[in-house]
Amino acid sequence: MINNITFGQYIPGNSFFHKCDPRSKLIGVFWYVVLIFLCKSFFSLALVSAFTLISVIFSGVNLKTVLKSLKPVLIILIFTAIVNLFYTSGGEIIFAIRGFKITEKGVNTAVFTVLRIINLVVVSSLLTYTTTPTMLTDGIERLLHPLTYLHINVGSLAMMMTLALRFIPTLIEEIQRIINAQKSRGADFENGGIVSRAKALVPIFVPLIISSFRRAYELAFAMTARCYTGGNERTRMKQMKIKVRDIFVFVYCVVLTSGIIVLNRLFEAVL
Amino acid sequence: MNHFVELKDISYSYTQGSKNRVFAVKDVNFNLNKGEIVGIIGHTGSGKSTLISVFNGLLKPASGSVFVDGQDIFQDKKTLYNVKFKVGICFQYPEYQLFEETVFKDIAFGPKNMKLTSDEVKQRVISAARYCDISEEMLNKSPFELSGGEKRRVAVAGVMAMNPDILILDEPAAGLDPAGRTKLIGLIRDYNRTTGSAVIIVSHNMEEVCSLCERVVVVNKSKIVLDSALDDVFSHSEMLSSIGLDVPDVTKLFLKLKAAGVDLPTDVYTPEQAAEILKPLINRR
Numbered sequence: 001m002i003n004n005i006t007f008g009q010y011i012p013g014n015s016f017f018h019k020c021d022p023r024s025k026l027i028g029v030f031w032y033v034v035l036i037f038l039c040k041s042f043f044s045l046a047l048v049s050a051f052t053l054i055s056v057i058f059s060g061v062n063l064k065t066v067l068k069s070l071k072p073v074l075i076i077l078i079f080t081a082i083v084n085l086f087y088t089s090g091g092e093i094i095f096a097i098r099g100f101k102i103t104e105k106g107v108n109t110a111v112f113t114v115l116r117i118i119n120l121v122v123v124s125s126l127l128t129y130t131t132t133p134t135m136l137t138d139g140i141e142r143l144l145h146p147l148t149y150l151h152i153n154v155g156s157l158a159m160m161m162t163l164a165l166r167f168i169p170t171l172i173e174e175i176q177r178i179i180n181a182q183k184s185r186g187a188d189f190e191n192g193g194i195v196s197r198a199k200a201l202v203p204i205f206v207p208l209i210i211s212s213f214r215r216a217y218e219l220a221f222a223m224t225a226r227c228y229t230g231g232n233e234r235t236r237m238k239q240m241k242i243k244v245r246d247i248f249v250f251v252y253c254v255v256l257t258s259g260i261i262v263l264n265r266l267f268e269a270v271l
Numbered sequence: 272m273n274h275f276v277e278l279k280d281i282s283y284s285y286t287q288g289s290k291n292r293v294f295a296v297k298d299v300n301f302n303l304n305k306g307e308i309v310g311i312i313g314h315t316g317s318g319k320s321t322l323i324s325v326f327n328g329l330l331k332p333a334s335g336s337v338f339v340d341g342q343d344i345f346q347d348k349k350t351l352y353n354v355k356f357k358v359g360i361c362f363q364y365p366e367y368q369l370f371e372e373t374v375f376k377d378i379a380f381g382p383k384n385m386k387l388t389s390d391e392v393k394q395r396v397i398s399a400a401r402y403c404d405i406s407e408e409m410l411n412k413s414p415f416e417l418s419g420g421e422k423r424r425v426a427v428a429g430v431m432a433m434n435p436d437i438l439i440l441d442e443p444a445a446g447l448d449p450a451g452r453t454k455l456i457g458l459i460r461d462y463n464r465t466t467g468s469a470v471i472i473v474s475h476n477m478e479e480v481c482s483l484c485e486r487v488v489v490v491n492k493s494k495i496v497l498d499s500a501l502d503d504v505f506s507h508s509e510m511l512s513s514i515g516l517d518v519p520d521v522t523k524l525f526l527k528l529k530a531a532g533v534d535l536p537t538d539v540y541t542p543e544q545a546a547e548i549l550k551p552l553i554n555r556r
Contacts, residue, residue: 178368180362181368183329185368185429186355188384207367210367210370
């Protein structure tokens, strides 16, 4: 049930993107997301989609896995498509029943928005597919480093993020164990109305929260025992270095940016 | 069909559907009668825990069928739900499943789900508390104020309160101190004797199994490799050690003494038995 989520997972590999510096990937993805929103016409969006596809190939991640990451957002996709389809007015009317009108502009907006979201999800999941959680938080930590001048403890923030990510699978396992135990005592999660179903969650969440606290204490003790004091002065075993391939990521983004600017100028805007 | 529980050719795989399936349980046949007390032993990852989850239908085997009380437990939803009250499972570290405000309420969770009247629920709780040596004063406490051993007993009582015909305990004494361990084992034995329910103990502590069980099932690499009386199982000491299991420490001692030339029997499994045998030898001196 909860084991089939591929979004946000790391997939081990040895591809171009796997070897990239997490910082350049983070900046690249951020840049890319901005670009997706800068697209005004179908032509520029097509260019972005093509670049996304190339990136998927470069990442060496199975196309099937990438598509799987779209599964959780499927409902959002359908919802936005329908809303845009019916509530955008303007342009030629293609189809109309009982006051509901589907206009040309509506269809265009719906397709455009859906493509945008797909691009967004695919690119951001590529980041997590090719970067281990540790690398990711290390990258974020380094990128946020300037904030230390504002007396924000970036090191601790990064450590918190690493720990949060680390405990996701553990908690999933824990939930499964508690569900099994309560089911064995006759807990019923499938029948009944909303109220009784919500009540049925109490025997799961109370033990879960308690054991999370217990884990937090244990972890804190274990960290203290190994002399963790937090702070920004911690050094790293693996130093991050910007290499040629990282420069390539920036060039890639620059090329895409100029492509989009040109196409936006040449063609009429959809939205 | 005269056994209370029958597992027929059960196979289960966690990677259902994929090409290279790895079976956690493969072609297992197992029968159990009421009143029996059986130990399931096996190395970590041998499939013990998966096997017991099949007993009450938490996991649906890929092939094979499970009969409890003459009924195929997967025949419909209702049977699948009700089998949980016939086969009570207490998983590893059950104290982490406690959630109610008081010990009483927590033990009552199972019986309440059985839709019993509040009087019946109360009776069930009190008798389960008695089996697990939980005092009346403790019943009104919050389960989170108790010690580790007490919590464990409360959790076990929570399963016992459903009056299951079969009580399955996965590593019931793991992580307890020796006193708590001995106490719990004693309580389980008494429960089996007074209620006549069958008890299955999953463990890799041989002393525990020896002091409790008459019949022992050895699981290795997803299969049952041995299912026999206690004496018979431990006479296969070489086979046991080849699959990473061990005979009890007392037995080891007797085997060593025998190898050193002392004329002693080797079918000694508990310290009590050992004392019995050694007493005349000491007296002779």
